[in-house]
Amino acid sequence: MLDAMKRKEMLRTMVKVRAFEEKLNELYQKKVMFGNPHSYRGQEAVAVGVCSALEPSDLIASYHRGTGHLIAKGADLYLLMCEVLGRADGYSRGRGGKMHMGDLSFGFLGNTGTVGATLPVATGAALAAQIRGSKEVAVSFVGDGAMNQGVVHEAMNFAGLWKLPVIYVCENNLYAMTVSLERSVAIKHLADRAQAYGFEGKVVDGNDVELVYEETRKAAEKARAGGGATFLECITYRWDGHFGGDPGVGYRTKEEIEEWKQRCPIKKLKEKLIREDHLTEEQFEQMSVAVYAEIDAVASKAQAAPLPPKEADLNSVFAEVTHG
Amino acid sequence: MAKAMESQAPQAQMREMRLQEALREALRYEMARDKRVFVLGEDVALFGGAYGVTRGLMQEFGADRVRDTPISEAAIVGLAIGAAINGMRPVVEIQFCDLLPLAMDQLTTLAARYYYQTGGRISVPIVVRSKFGTRPGGGPSHSSCNHGAFIHFPGLKIIVPATPADAKGLLLSAIRDPNPVLCFESHHLYGVKGDVPEGDYTVPIGVAAVRREGKDLTIITCGGMVLKADEAAATLKEKGIDVEIIDLRSLVPLDREAILKSVAKTRRAMVLDEGWVVGGLSSEIAALIQENLFSDLKGPVIRVAAQPLPPPHSPTLVEAIVPNVEQVVAAALRLVGV
Numbered sequence: 001m002l003d004a005m006k007r008k009e010m011l012r013t014m015v016k017v018r019a020f021e022e023k024l025n026e027l028y029q030k031k032v033m034f035g036n037p038h039s040y041r042g043q044e045a046v047a048v049g050v051c052s053a054l055e056p057s058d059l060i061a062s063y064h065r066g067t068g069h070l071i072a073k074g075a076d077l078y079l080l081m082c083e084v085l086g087r088a089d090g091y092s093r094g095r096g097g098k099m100h101m102g103d104l105s106f107g108f109l110g111n112t113g114t115v116g117a118t119l120p121v122a123t124g125a126a127l128a129a130q131i132r133g134s135k136e137v138a139v140s141f142v143g144d145g146a147m148n149q150g151v152v153h154e155a156m157n158f159a160g161l162w163k164l165p166v167i168y169v170c171e172n173n174l175y176a177m178t179v180s181l182e183r184s185v186a187i188k189h190l191a192d193r194a195q196a197y198g199f200e201g202k203v204v205d206g207n208d209v210e211l212v213y214e215e216t217r218k219a220a221e222k223a224r225a226g227g228g229a230t231f232l233e234c235i236t237y238r239w240d241g242h243f244g245g246d247p248g249v250g251y252r253t254k255e256e257i258e259e260w261k262q263r264c265p266i267k268k269l270k271e272k273l274i275r276e277d278h279l280t281e282e283q284f285e286q287m288s289v290a291v292y293a294e295i296d297a298v299a300s301k302a303q304a305a306p307l308p309p310k311e312a313d314l315n316s317v318f319a320e321v322t323h324g
Numbered sequence: 325m326a327k328a329m330e331s332q333a334p335q336a337q338m339r340e341m342r343l344q345e346a347l348r349e350a351l352r353y354e355m356a357r358d359k360r361v362f363v364l365g366e367d368v369a370l371f372g373g374a375y376g377v378t379r380g381l382m383q384e385f386g387a388d389r390v391r392d393t394p395i396s397e398a399a400i401v402g403l404a405i406g407a408a409i410n411g412m413r414p415v416v417e418i419q420f421c422d423l424l425p426l427a428m429d430q431l432t433t434l435a436a437r438y439y440y441q442t443g444g445r446i447s448v449p450i451v452v453r454s455k456f457g458t459r460p461g462g463g464p465s466h467s468s469c470n471h472g473a474f475i476h477f478p479g480l481k482i483i484v485p486a487t488p489a490d491a492k493g494l495l496l497s498a499i500r501d502p503n504p505v506l507c508f509e510s511h512h513l514y515g516v517k518g519d520v521p522e523g524d525y526t527v528p529i530g531v532a533a534v535r536r537e538g539k540d541l542t543i544i545t546c547g548g549m550v551l552k553a554d555e556a557a558a559t560l561k562e563k564g565i566d567v568e569i570i571d572l573r574s575l576v577p578l579d580r581e582a583i584l585k586s587v588a589k590t591r592r593a594m595v596l597d598e599g600w601v602v603g604g605l606s607s608e609i610a611a612l613i614q615e616n617l618f619s620d621l622k623g624p625v626i627r628v629a630a631q632p633l634p635p636p637h638s639p640t641l642v643e644a645i646v647p648n649v650e651q652v653v654a655a656a657l658r659l660v661g662v
């Protein structure tokens with residue numbers, strides 16, 4: 001199934017996602033970025049496993065911790081970095097920040113800061129595909145915390161009812177900001193809920209990029225064939241705090257964090273590729289250095305880019321009416 | 325009023341029909357013309373909608389394009405947003421505007437901000453139709469007039485048709501608009517008849533209509549209150565007071581020029597609104613007028629609007645909070661100093 005080239009490409013993308021997050025943390029510490037980094041470190045296998053299994057025409061909806069999803073789906077790093085830094089060149093011209101973007105050129109339906117709010121958007125995109133008879137599949141990333149929003153329940157019911165070509169990728173990083181899963185829900189696995197909506201739910205090791213890839217591939221194939229929705233609960237862990245000002249402890253132990261760092265998704269794939277003679281330690285180092293250098297260059301260029309002009313453009317809210 | 329309306333319509337063939345039928349005609353016309361248009365909402369397909377607006381559409385266009393949904397207002401709007409982003413033109417029906425708050429995040433934080441917050445990369449061409457109007461028997465959860473609340477949020481266009489011709493023309497424009505449009509349909513007007521042009525008839529969003537020309541006083545209003553303004557104007561005419569009526573038709577964008585032009589001429593203004601008086605449409609328009617025409621005004625801008633109470637059940641209680649013709653006449657007489 002997955003050839004060595006593809007796996008190495010996935011490894012590289014995971015490193016790119018991590019390097020980007022580490023750069024955001026650095027810029028945050030230096031107080032040169034606006035808003036918060038919602039670090040994705042530790043969860044890279046979910047974004048990369050999912051997006052690597054999709055077609056370019058497939059669509060994803062994301063949320064506040066979304067930079068990983070976008071990089072994995074093919075976002076332009078400079079436009080993304082500019083948006084984080086509030087620059088005019090950013091995806092949203094500095095209007096949205098990294099929580100508020102969208103660009104169909106790489107299949108990105110959008111994200112927002114209300115958790116769970118874009119899950120119905122992905123579901124609706126799948127409905128459009130179904131009505132039209134086009135073959136794109138929509139994916140909604142959703143955190144474990146957002147799973148308790150009413151609109152998430154409503155939209156998943158639609159997906160089951162109408163057999164929509166959508167994949168719900170629940171990134172269960174065990175904490176909704178600071179509240180643990182067992183303090184949020186009475187069930188052990190969120191995937192159990194899928195059955196109640198009439199489609200399949202699976203629990204996946206979210207730190208194993210190959211497993212995530214394989215489950216996404218199967219779910220996408222099923223969706224394209226008219227088999228409807230799938231719910232993938234990817235168990236993973238965010239290494240850092242929820243946002244820049246959260247040290248990540250107090251509600252989690254250092255031991256727990258350390259234990260999850262040992263299950264690093266990058267390390268896991270890297271060691272496997274080395275064991276199977278597809279990669280050497282030196283090759284990995286070279287690749288890693290190149291990726292970090294690329295991110296450094298993007299950050300420098302973005303920092304040098306201008307902020308948007310200081311104006312309240314009242315024509316920026318509505319798209320122009322072009323019909324007669 | 326009927327005369328004023330006819331004078332605006334083009335040379336197309338006219339047919340008399342009810343406002344609800346004119347809305348249906350717009351939907352049918354556009355669904356036939358544009359395959360991207362589809363309808364979704366509670367009871368809109370098999371039953372034809374709680375007010376019959378979508379009657380027959382499922383039979384004509386199929387169950388794929390006219391969809392009954394579960395009772396899930398937030399996700400109905402959310403799915404419409406996603407379908408719109410992915411190339412469709414959804415038209416949503418939400419049975420009462422009292423239910424719009426269930427979809428508030430999707431409407432005001434998502435749909436309304438998408439174009440802005442994506443730097444213009446993505447627009448959300450959805451139409452959300454909903455009924456408003458306070459009447460006996462509706463009560464606190466089934467007969468609100470909350471249209472004024474939505475003007476507060478940047479990014480939503482709002483139309484309020486008051487005649488069958490406008491219902492068709494505005495709804496057609498709304499479906500073709502690349503932005504989210506809320507269509508507030510008055511309970512009081514679904515059955516009102518009027519001439520409607522055949523074929524491709526659009527009314528631009530953001531342009532008010534002068535329903536009656538006059539020189540002594542301008543009444544600015546919309547929706548079901550247009551009829552009451554017209555009745556009051558007829559009474560006032562008998563007393564020698566010449567009223568001009570501006571039917572806003574669109575709340576966002578607001579036709580500021582039409583309002584200010586009329587008030588600059590009459591130098592007296594009353595805002596008549598079925599929505600709540602506090603922080604509402606009438607407050608906004610009163611502020612607009614005094615900011616621009618303070619020294620021209622012969623008196624204060626008067627607001628005649630709903631009292632700040634939940635819409636009640638009993639007819640006497642409804643009469644006590646919804647603006648009526650007598651109130652409008654009395655306020656007008658006060659304003660002209662009679």
